Amino acid sequence: MKHHEVITPGPAGTGLDARLGRRLAELRTEHGWSLGELAERSGLSKSTLSRAERAETSPTAALLNRLCNIYGRTMSQLLSEVEAAPAPLLRAADQQVWEDRAAGFVRRSVSPPHGGLRGELVEGRLAAGADLSYDRPPVPGLEQHLWVLDGTLAVTAEGTEHQLDAGDCLRFRVWGPTRFRCAGPAPARYVLAVVRP
Template identity: 80%
Template sequence: MKRTTAVEAEVGDGYRSPDDVDVRLGSRLAELRAERGWSLGELAERSGVSRSTLSRAERAEISPTAAVLNRLCAVYGRTMSQLLSEVESEPALLVRAADQQVWQDRASGFVRRSVSPPHAGLRGELVEGRLAAGADIAYDRPPVPGLEQHIWVLEGALAMTVQDVEHRLEAGDCLRLRVWGPTRFRCAGGEDVRYLLAVVRP
């Protein structure tokens, strides 16, 4: 699979029946834009995401990719977990494994599980990520500048590029960083890679 960029990965494979989480997410994205009094055109200029993609995401006609959500989180000053927690009905102190929210970027082969109980005010959170063999995702900016991340590989191999330096992580390896610019996550082996991402907001 070729490297997936934010621009190339904006839209998935055509129209599909929206998932419930996509409907709630689309509604929340529309609310955030309305709270700021921005038109779709203004948000497109601020985020670098096309007006058409923004409109379709708000109407839940498409499921936004990880790269698109990352851009919107940067504009709205939220981490992805914070944004996704805002579409949950009630924050909980304990979330069983079966109830942890799972979100998929179908275009790039990325599956994201929110391990931490959702809460919009959390500074720290745990996320499980899984990249299919060959998957390659590039983020052009952090959702929050200076975001602290600890990436612990559980299975497989991950190539993590930060500030033009690639770090290859095998099972058991952990990389700590603060994110100020572009990053890239690439499955570096022939099988899926699964990793735990600990995120701490500055």
């Protein structure tokens, strides 16, 4: 079995967090917004945004989701913008793994990154007891197909909670808040096919 590198916070100025922080600062600058203006638009504090842009902290999934919503990108698109030039083949050992330890969430970008494609595959893993909520979609109207590989998962979309077991697949469009919850006792692993409108 190949080892997948899990991206975790490192010293400021190095690694994925630093590249991601620089890209977030570039996006804010491209829009001509101050930290205060971005804070108003995102509902995040200026200090939280500043720490993320300076890579003083590893951003959470919820924070990245809000910023993706503001910038009109999926999380995979944002993460691919800080990687090397796109290739049509992405070996398992080279697939980017990102972790939100506080939420018990691990996200692996399975599809080769490419900003111009509408679809992508993501592998998600939630620890038993994990409860991950997003207050808005990264891109309104995003189509998602969630296929549970292992464990059980409760997914709330459009105000309806769906209980999914291994092998079940849920298709939905994301217009509002969503929630992914793994009650346990085992962790949940799933594939998420994401298609931009």
